[in-house]
Amino acid sequence: MRFDSITRISLDNLRPLLSLFSADLAIDLGTVNTRVYARDKGIVVNEPSAVALDNRTGEVQAVGKEAKEMLGRTPGNLRVVKPMKDGVIADFKVTEKMLNYFIQKAHQRRTLVHPRIVISVPSEITQVEKRAVTDAAYRAKAAEVHLVEQAMMAAIGAGLPVTEPGGNMVVDIGGGTTDVAVISLSGIVYSRSLRIAGNHMDEAIMNHLKRKHNLLIGERTAEQIKIEIGSAYTLDRPLTMEVKGRGLIEGMPKMITVGDSEIREALSECISSIVSAIRVALERTPPELSADISDRGIVLVGGGALLKNLDKRIREETGLPVCIADDPLCCVVLGTAKILPDFKFLRRISIVSTGKQMGPQMLTKIGTQRVRCRITRSEIATRSEIATAAGTQPHLPVRTIADRLRGLFLLGLVLNLPYRWRRETPPDR
Numbered sequence: 001m002r003f004d005s006i007t008r009i010s011l012d013n014l015r016p017l018l019s020l021f022s023a024d025l026a027i028d029l030g031t032v033n034t035r036v037y038a039r040d041k042g043i044v045v046n047e048p049s050a051v052a053l054d055n056r057t058g059e060v061q062a063v064g065k066e067a068k069e070m071l072g073r074t075p076g077n078l079r080v081v082k083p084m085k086d087g088v089i090a091d092f093k094v095t096e097k098m099l100n101y102f103i104q105k106a107h108q109r110r111t112l113v114h115p116r117i118v119i120s121v122p123s124e125i126t127q128v129e130k131r132a133v134t135d136a137a138y139r140a141k142a143a144e145v146h147l148v149e150q151a152m153m154a155a156i157g158a159g160l161p162v163t164e165p166g167g168n169m170v171v172d173i174g175g176g177t178t179d180v181a182v183i184s185l186s187g188i189v190y191s192r193s194l195r196i197a198g199n200h201m202d203e204a205i206m207n208h209l210k211r212k213h214n215l216l217i218g219e220r221t222a223e224q225i226k227i228e229i230g231s232a233y234t235l236d237r238p239l240t241m242e243v244k245g246r247g248l249i250e251g252m253p254k255m256i257t258v259g260d261s262e263i264r265e266a267l268s269e270c271i272s273s274i275v276s277a278i279r280v281a282l283e284r285t286p287p288e289l290s291a292d293i294s295d296r297g298i299v300l301v302g303g304g305a306l307l308k309n310l311d312k313r314i315r316e317e318t319g320l321p322v323c324i325a326d327d328p329l330c331c332v333v334l335g336t337a338k339i340l341p342d343f344k345f346l347r348r349i350s351i352v353s354t355g356k357q358m359g360p361q362m363l364t365k366i367g368t369q370r371v372r373c374r375i376t377r378s379e380i381a382t383r384s385e386i387a388t389a390a391g392t393q394p395h396l397p398v399r400t401i402a403d404r405l406r407g408l409f410l411l412g413l414v415l416n417l418p419y420r421w422r423r424e425t426p427p428d429r
Helices: 003-021 065-069 092-106 127-139 150-157 198-213 219-229 260-283 287-296 310-318 331-338 343-349 378-389 398-424
Strands: 025-029 033-038 042-048 051-054 060-063 078-081 116-121 144-149 168-173 178-184 187-194 240-247 253-259 298-301 322-324 352-354 358-366 369-376
Touching (some): 025 331, 060 092, 116 127, 116 150, 144 150, 150 168, 150 187, 178 260, 198 253, 219 253, 298 310
Parallel strands (some): 116 144, 168 298
Antiparallel strands (some): 025 033, 033 042, 051 060, 051 078, 240 253
16 A cells, blocks of 8 residues: 555545635636635636646646736747636646636635535536546545536526526526526426537637638637627627738738628527527427416526627517526526535535545456446445456455554554563663
C-alpha cells in the first residue's frame, strides 16, 4: 500500500468534518460563464469558463475574465482553453483546475475547504457526462456533490410556482445548450435539451461573414455583433455596425458595415431550431398542463433570452404569451441557491446525489475488464455477487486493505515490545 493512498483515504474520511467549516455552494457550470453562489454571501463568482495554460509546463496562467481577454491574442507558448462544450465537460483536467480556482475564490482562498456543492447540468446528458462532473467536483475538494437539472433550477430562479399542481414552461437558452421543460409538482413532465444555443449563433455569424464578405472574425467579435445588432424578429429601428477583421483575399485588415437584417438572416436557422423544439414540447404536453401554460405563458431565461425580439418571434410562432425573467443570466444559479438550505427537497429532485455515504474507491475485476468506480457500502455485497457469478474474486476495498495493514503493524509492535524491553534493559550486576 502506497503512502499517498493512505493519505488520500484519511483526507476522504475528514471531508464530512471539514465541510462544517465551509460554506455550501451552488454552481452554474455553464459553457460560456460559470457562476458560484455561496450561502449567506450571494453570487461570489461570475466569470467566463476559460483557462489560459502554458504549453510548455501545463501550468495555469489565468482563469476567468483574464483568460477570456487573452482569447485570440496569445503568443505561441500560451493557449486559452474552454473546458466546457455543449453544456458538458470537454477537458476533464482543465475543468478540475477551473473548479478548484473558483471554489477557493468563493472561500477567499482559505485552506482545508471542503464544501457541499450543488451543480446544475443540462437535462439529457449521459451517465458518463454526469460522472465527469461529479469526479471533477470531488477532485476540486468537494465534500458532497449533488447534480440538478438546469431547467428546474431556472424555473425556481424565475419565481415560478413549481411545487403547485400546474403547468410551468421554461426555456433556458444558454451558451452551449437550450433546455425546454414543462414542470409541475416539483417534477419535470417533459424536457428536451437541444445542443444549439449562443455559441452556435456566434459560429453562424462568423460563417456568414466569411461566406458573403470574405471576412474572417474571431469569437469575441461575433459575440459582440450578436449582442449589439442581432435579432430574431424585425426591429422597430434598423441598426448597423462596423465590423473589423482580416480579408480572405487580400490578407489585410478590413472593415465592413453590416445591418441587423443581414445578421437576422444568419441567425435564422438557429432560431428556427429553438422554436421547433418549443413546438414539439407543446405538442407532447398533457392537455391539463397545456391549459395552464396557455394562461401562464412561456418564461425565457439564459443569456440567449436577451437576443432582441426573441420573445416576439416565439409569441408569433406559438400564439402564447412569452416573457423574459427579471435576471435571465443568473436565474439558474439563483434557483440552485434557493434550494441550498433545504437538503431534503434537494435530495428529492437531484439526479445524482453523492456525499458522506460514498464508500471507498474500489477496483473490481469482472472477466478481463478492470473498472475503477466509487460505490456505496450497500453496493459492496452486490459487486461481490456480480464478481462471484462471473467466476472471479472481487478486489478488497482500499480501506479494508489499509485496516488490515494497520492491524498487522500494531500487532507487530505489541509482539516486539517484550523483545525490545529485554534487549534495552541493562543486566543486573
